[in-house]
Amino acid sequence: MLSISLEEFLTWKKKQLSKGGDQQSFTVLLDCLGGISASDLNLMSINPEGKIHLKKKLEFLESVWDDHLFKSCPIQYLCGITFWRDLKLKVTNKVLIPRPETELIVDIVFNIFRRKSEKLFFAELGTGSGAISIALALAYPSSDGVATDIDQDALEIATKNFINSSKQSNLKFYCGNWWSPLESFKGKLDLAISNPPYIPKDIYEKLPKEVKNFEPKVALLGGEDGLKHIREIIQKAPLFLKEKGWLILENHFDQGEKVKQLLLKNQFTSIEIVKDLSGIGRFTIGRYK
Numbered sequence: 001m002l003s004i005s006l007e008e009f010l011t012w013k014k015k016q017l018s019k020g021g022d023q024q025s026f027t028v029l030l031d032c033l034g035g036i037s038a039s040d041l042n043l044m045s046i047n048p049e050g051k052i053h054l055k056k057k058l059e060f061l062e063s064v065w066d067d068h069l070f071k072s073c074p075i076q077y078l079c080g081i082t083f084w085r086d087l088k089l090k091v092t093n094k095v096l097i098p099r100p101e102t103e104l105i106v107d108i109v110f111n112i113f114r115r116k117s118e119k120l121f122f123a124e125l126g127t128g129s130g131a132i133s134i135a136l137a138l139a140y141p142s143s144d145g146v147a148t149d150i151d152q153d154a155l156e157i158a159t160k161n162f163i164n165s166s167k168q169s170n171l172k173f174y175c176g177n178w179w180s181p182l183e184s185f186k187g188k189l190d191l192a193i194s195n196p197p198y199i200p201k202d203i204y205e206k207l208p209k210e211v212k213n214f215e216p217k218v219a220l221l222g223g224e225d226g227l228k229h230i231r232e233i234i235q236k237a238p239l240f241l242k243e244k245g246w247l248i249l250e251n252h253f254d255q256g257e258k259v260k261q262l263l264l265k266n267q268f269t270s271i272e273i274v275k276d277l278s279g280i281g282r283f284t285i286g287r288y289k
Helices: 006-018 023-034 038-046 056-073 075-079 100-112 131-139 154-165 180-185 230-240 258-264
Strands: 001-003 051-054 081-084 085-088 123-124 142-147 171-175 189-194 240-249 269-276 281-288
Touching: 001 006, 006 023, 006 051, 006 056, 023 038, 023 051, 023 075, 023 081, 056 075, 075 081, 081 100, 081 142, 081 281, 085 131, 085 154, 100 142, 100 189, 100 240, 100 281, 123 131, 123 180, 131 142, 131 154, 131 171, 142 154, 142 180, 154 171, 189 230, 230 240, 230 258, 258 269, 258 281
Parallel strands: 123 142, 123 189, 142 171, 189 240
Antiparallel strands: 001 051, 081 085, 240 281, 269 281
């Protein structure tokens, strides 16, 4: 641990933020690499006296911050960590950085399955860092979950995240495309969830460079209209869901009605487009028959 005066640290912090970037990214940097949590920062503002203890030198933290600002590399990749709900997750450029708006997908599950003692059998398709399925495995400890991803590197990250987040063993990971690794679970799922690649090709080409240049294309691009993967997931879902089983999908902000029609065509009922905190129809849910 390195010890410096709080006055020196606060002067340095002000200088870094004056270069650009946002407070949230800077907080991630300080927490993950500097060993200073958000609560530590709040205490500093109340009691700006004394010393502060850092895991890394200010020069090192500044070099990482400069890489973030001037190369547009996401701070989460530079730190190797992201925060999502109450989880601290390992991330690399092999997985999409889980977004704050996706956190609501877990709350949708809570609204459907209110008893945390329920013995659900759920699947997450395209798990990436494992964020969604890990959150559900922790929230429903009596349940069992399976999570798939087409990329073995992603699954290794997701597996490490689950081990680091829990001593439970109620979540298993399978490598393969969407439903294909789950053939032995046909007709057995109470719930399936996916935040698949849904960005249309023309929009993908215009994404900000911090997304397009660093995050995996396979986790973002959803074909010409953005619905390529969503179609496949919906069409095969009836084979894997129980009667009255639920499917929850995240989609692009303008795809809700199209996804709703796909669900209707495949015998889903109780279909609803759920808005995120910005009022955008971010999720589309349905019950099989």
